[in-house]
Amino acid sequence: MSYLEPLIGAELAEPVELRVSSFAEAIAEQYCNASCAVLFYGSCLRTTELEGQMLDFYLIVSSYEAAYGKSWLVRANELLPPNVFPAEHDGLIAKVAVLSEADFHKLNGPEASAVSVWARFAQPSRLVWCADEAARKKIIAAIARAPVTLFELTLPVLGIQPQTPIRIFHRGFALTYSAELRAERKNRSGSVVDADLDRYERFGLATMATLQDQDPSESGELSFAEAQKRWKTLRRNGKFLTLARLAKASGTYAGGIDYLAWKINRHAGTNYEIKPWQRKWPILGAITMLPRLIAGGAIK
Known part of the structure; x- marks a missing residue:
């Protein structure tokens, strides 16, 4: 022990x-x-x-x-x-x-x-x-x-x-x-x-x-x-694994992209809003939002 x-x-x-x-x-x-x-x-x-x-x-x-x-x-x-x-x-x-x-x-x-x-x-x-x-x-x-x-x-x-x-x-x-x-x-x-x-x-x-x-x-x-x-x-x-798990979550986690936005807003003090098309295609929506958030310093 x-x-x-x-x-x-x-x-x-x-x-x-x-x-x-x-x-x-x-x-x-x-x-x-x-x-x-x-x-x-x-x-x-x-x-x-x-x-x-x-x-x-x-x-x-x-x-x-x-x-x-x-x-x-x-x-x-x-x-x-x-x-x-x-x-x-x-x-x-x-x-x-x-x-x-x-x-x-x-x-x-x-x-x-x-x-x-x-x-x-x-x-x-x-x-x-x-x-x-x-x-x-x-x-x-x-x-x-x-x-x-x-x-x-x-x-x-x-x-x-x-x-x-x-x-x-x-x-x-x-x-x-x-x-x-x-x-x-x-x-x-x-x-x-x-x-x-x-x-x-x-x-x-x-x-x-x-x-x-x-x-x-x-x-x-x-x-x-x-x-x-x-x-x-x-x-x-x-x-890489963060992105891959996000993609997988689209099949296991309903509303996963909304949770991602909630967590980012809570910890980074931002006010990012998910658009309807991002909920319809969550993988593509997440991929398109990440570069903006990284550039803005919300995600490091």
Whole structure:
């Protein structure tokens, strides 16, 4: 067990509002025996604001075949994970990302082709529904990989001077935010850390201790040049995958383009309005809106 796992287990077990746990239970019931765990994360967890917000859940399933049966959704989730679906319960709305246990473990590690999963789970989350103790242990082990991945990729680009956990998290999250098409303002990555400095100090120290105790054969230590090359690849992959997932969402997520505009307006302070033709052809609509938003600084 790493130094991180006890911290992660305790954090995942922290209570949430009853409506959140009820929502998670409803999500799990929809997928019956395929459901392993439901995780709650994101801005609604940090602020505890639920009304009028879009909650963020990850549903972890045993396999895509068990979750969807004989459906094209199996292949879509395998090729371009996760699948994302809208959900509504007790007056709350959410988006639900679906990953298998195997993909959740992989995408929290350095072998992931993009930052989207491990960058999020290096931040706080809650295990709001779980099938059993075995599933809980797998979730903890997978999430324990996320801050290790962040540190392994960030430390080489910081230079040789001693680094504090807070500085590593600040720099690491800034790099992950630049590796996706993000609507958040430039200082958003830093504000995530500053909102809970004690948490990131404790998790950072545990991450550094875990790295020191790693078997050399398992270490992902990179040189400066190797790390720079890796971040360049992650930035390229992240931008492409954002567009690809948006295109896929047109088949799984009704109103996806309206959600994209809502999220951009909320985080970037813009007032972008979706035109009727963009709802009719959401993929083309999204593609045409992105260059304008990037040029205007709404998406970076």
